[in-house]
Amino acid sequence: MSGGIAPRETALSIRGLRKAFGGQPVYDGFDLDVRRGDILAIFGPNGCGKSTLINMAAGLLPHDGGEILFDGRTVADVRVGYVFQNYREALFPWRRAADNIRYPMRRLGLPAAEIERRLERLSADFRVRFDLNRYPYELSGGQQQLVSIMRSLAIEPEVLFLDEPFSALDYETTLSLRALLQDVLKGREVTSILVSHDLEESIVLADRLLMLTRRPTSVADDVPIPLPWPRTPETLGEAGFVAIKTRCLRVFTEAVAGA
Amino acid sequence: MRAVGLPALGALGFILLWWGAVLVEVADPVLLPSPAETWRETMHALNTGPLWHDLWQTVQRTVVSFLVASLIGVPLGIALGAQERLYRTCEFVVDFFRSTPASALFPLFLILFGVGEGTKIAVAAFGAALVILFNAAYGVMNARRTRILAAQVMGAGRVRIMFDVLVWEATPQILVGMRSGVSLALVIIVVAEMFIGSTDGLGQRVIVAQSLFESGLMYGVIFLAGALGYLLNLLFLILEKQFVHWAGK
Ligand SMILES: Nc1ncnc2c1ncn2[C@@H]1O[C@H](COP(=O)(O)OP(=O)(O)OP(=O)(O)O)[C@@H](O)[C@H]1O
Ligand SMILES: [Mg+2]
Numbered sequence: 001m002s003g004g005i006a007p008r009e010t011a012l013s014i015r016g017l018r019k020a021f022g023g024q025p026v027y028d029g030f031d032l033d034v035r036r037g038d039i040l041a042i043f044g045p046n047g048c049g050k051s052t053l054i055n056m057a058a059g060l061l062p063h064d065g066g067e068i069l070f071d072g073r074t075v076a077d078v079r080v081g082y083v084f085q086n087y088r089e090a091l092f093p094w095r096r097a098a099d100n101i102r103y104p105m106r107r108l109g110l111p112a113a114e115i116e117r118r119l120e121r122l123s124a125d126f127r128v129r130f131d132l133n134r135y136p137y138e139l140s141g142g143q144q145q146l147v148s149i150m151r152s153l154a155i156e157p158e159v160l161f162l163d164e165p166f167s168a169l170d171y172e173t174t175l176s177l178r179a180l181l182q183d184v185l186k187g188r189e190v191t192s193i194l195v196s197h198d199l200e201e202s203i204v205l206a207d208r209l210l211m212l213t214r215r216p217t218s219v220a221d222d223v224p225i226p227l228p229w230p231r232t233p234e235t236l237g238e239a240g241f242v243a244i245k246t247r248c249l250r251v252f253t254e255a256v257a258g259a
Numbered sequence: 260m261r262a263v264g265l266p267a268l269g270a271l272g273f274i275l276l277w278w279g280a281v282l283v284e285v286a287d288p289v290l291l292p293s294p295a296e297t298w299r300e301t302m303h304a305l306n307t308g309p310l311w312h313d314l315w316q317t318v319q320r321t322v323v324s325f326l327v328a329s330l331i332g333v334p335l336g337i338a339l340g341a342q343e344r345l346y347r348t349c350e351f352v353v354d355f356f357r358s359t360p361a362s363a364l365f366p367l368f369l370i371l372f373g374v375g376e377g378t379k380i381a382v383a384a385f386g387a388a389l390v391i392l393f394n395a396a397y398g399v400m401n402a403r404r405t406r407i408l409a410a411q412v413m414g415a416g417r418v419r420i421m422f423d424v425l426v427w428e429a430t431p432q433i434l435v436g437m438r439s440g441v442s443l444a445l446v447i448i449v450v451a452e453m454f455i456g457s458t459d460g461l462g463q464r465v466i467v468a469q470s471l472f473e474s475g476l477m478y479g480v481i482f483l484a485g486a487l488g489y490l491l492n493l494l495f496l497i498l499e500k501q502f503v504h505w506a507g508k
Contacts, residue, residue, distance in 0.1 A: 059411075059412070060411060060412060084405050089406060093508060094427045104413035107415055135504070
């Protein structure tokens with residue numbers, strides 16, 4: 001299933017993962033390898049355990065069995081970033097946007113000059129045109145999620161987790177955030193795991209797409225997405241994209257929706 | 260304009276109603292003096308008598324007991340709220356004493372603290388502390404889970420999460436608790452001034468005015484106590500608005 005990624009190239013490796021809630025298993029012997037620098041999209045029905053998976057990997061939720069290793073280390077020894085679906089509840093509204101972004105860098109003990117340097121570089125990379133000295137609630141939803149994304153990248157994470165980061169945003173905002181995000185993630189070669197409810201988004205933003213079944217969760221299909229970067233709105237019309245989407249829809253109807 | 264205008268209209272209506280009742284002699288003038296007489300007697304007592312001193316004593320006692328209550332209630336509430344199991348263990352006791360009328364505790368506190376300033380302040384602080392503690396604990400327990408997880412994933416440990424997230428998340432609720440606490444402290448102090456060995460304070464002044472049939476003054480002192488309670492409440496409302504700028508957003 002993992003397609004034989006060489007160990008040194010593996011940023012995240014999950015073996016025999018088990019997790020149950022109240023005796024009901026969600027994962028029962030789940031394996032996954034994520035290649036360094038890849039964007040892995042995870043697509044699956046509601047309640048199949050996508051959030052549970054990345055929360056366990058990010059160290060926010062204990063697992064019952066199996067191991068989750070980042071190049072041989074546990075999550076405690078690894079810098080990970082996490083972008084929550086609900087940006088309103090993930091940012092600290094009592095801190096200005098810039099201070100939200102500085103927060104994880106301060107926890108890391110970076111010197112002030114380095115913190116400012118990174119903040120400036122992030123603003124440039126994401127082409128921020130609004131005032132970062134505002135409070136989060138003074139920003140639009142898209143701007144708030146952008147701040148969350150900048151905050152998660154500020155520590156230069158080895159692995160970045162994103163749980164449906166665009167699902168609360170309108171289509172236009174989603175498109176522009178997607179474009180910015182892919183530029184930065186690909187430019188910095190950040191290993192990322194993106195949970196998405198949107199099949200098109202999962203294909204457009206990823207190097208590889210994992211389709212999950214209903215509980216107990218298994219892999220319905222593991223789809224490589226060798227489309228060239230950067231991917232633009234035109235990508236959605238190209239033959240390569242359409243072929244992948246067709247394959248995914250077929251898997252979805254057979255294994256996911258039909259079950 | 261409307262924010263001040265309408266309430267002022269209401270207050271004016273109340274005074275007119277009062278005046279009307281005096282004019283048609285609804286009650287004995289000794290029981291119901293006119294607004295003008297109340298005003299005159301109260302101003303007179305303020306200008307000459309010990310009324311300023313009484314007001315100041317009541318303010319002082321209320322503020323001291325409120326401060327004691329906050330110093331105990333806020334940290335303890337936050338600490339208990341951060342350990343939900345511990346709070347659940349104490350919840351019944353806190354709730355029980357929070358529901359106990361503080362006035363019923365006077366005899367007990369008289370035994371513990373004797374007749375004097377200490378007793379009044381202790382009872383008021385006790386009542387207010389429970390209200391503040393309860394609110395602080397709930398504020399912490401209702402902290403947004405996502406925010407705690409976000410802090411955790413950014414490398415904040417338990418203590419950091421407490422100071423960087425929980426305290427802030429609980430601040431709006433803590434201020435609500437303090438607002439209720441200061442009102443309760445005033446209530447208890449005024450009652451204590453009436454009944455447990457006092458020679459001054461607004462509560463004492465009301466009782467004395469009543470027994471001397473100085474009904475104008477009695478009404479005046481009641482309104483003075485009311486104004487004090489209202490202003491304390493207003494002060495905290497303003498503080499909440501100014502300080503907790505992010506609340507509900
Ligand atoms: N704390 C919990 N206690 C009990 N059951 C839980 C808990 N967290 C998740 N579950 C259950 O585990 C399953 C997986 O939940 P999870 O949130 O990971 O799903 P998801 O794939 O992210 O769904 P969605 O697409 O709705 O976000 C669900 O059936 C959910 O009900
Ligand atoms: Mg989810």
